[in-house]
Amino acid sequence: xxxxxxxxxxxxxxxxxxxxxxxxxxxxxxxxxxxxxxxxxxxxxxxxxxxxxxxxxxxxxxxxxxxxxxxxxxxxxxxxxxxxxxxxxxxxxxxxxxxxxxxxxxxxxxxxxxxxxxxxxxxxxxxxxxxxxxxxxxxxxxxxxxxxxxx
Numbered sequence: 001x002x003x004x005x006x007x008x009x010x011x012x013x014x015x016x017x018x019x020x021x022x023x024x025x026x027x028x029x030x031x032x033x034x035x036x037x038x039x040x041x042x043x044x045x046x047x048x049x050x051x052x053x054x055x056x057x058x059x060x061x062x063x064x065x066x067x068x069x070x071x072x073x074x075x076x077x078x079x080x081x082x083x084x085x086x087x088x089x090x091x092x093x094x095x096x097x098x099x100x101x102x103x104x105x106x107x108x109x110x111x112x113x114x115x116x117x118x119x120x121x122x123x124x125x126x127x128x129x130x131x132x133x134x135x136x137x138x139x140x141x142x143x144x145x146x147x148x149x150x151x
Contacts, residue, residue, distance in 0.1 A: 086147025
């Protein structure tokens, strides 16, 4: 009998541990939305040609910036700005200036740096080049855009 009680307690502890794992880390198992992130964030809709040598982080950031410009989403664009790198007013200025051009195919030429990267963006039909300045604060390939430093 004492062995049965120990086994029941052990099974109960395993069950509680499994429930805790599901609650803490397994919440995504309950998520039924399997839409790829590229569809959700609008980057799948970009007609983008890439030159140069982007890192996964610089490419993802540039794609998100271009998707926000194409969607004319100043608030979303401001959310991609580096800390101290731009305001909603800066984002609105970018959307006003580049939102129409972003409706066309685009070429992004990536120039690398360790902590900062530069991306020259050329929209089809646009004479002027937009230069994105991207900054990585922690050397973790997670870049943010500097909205105040466009040329």
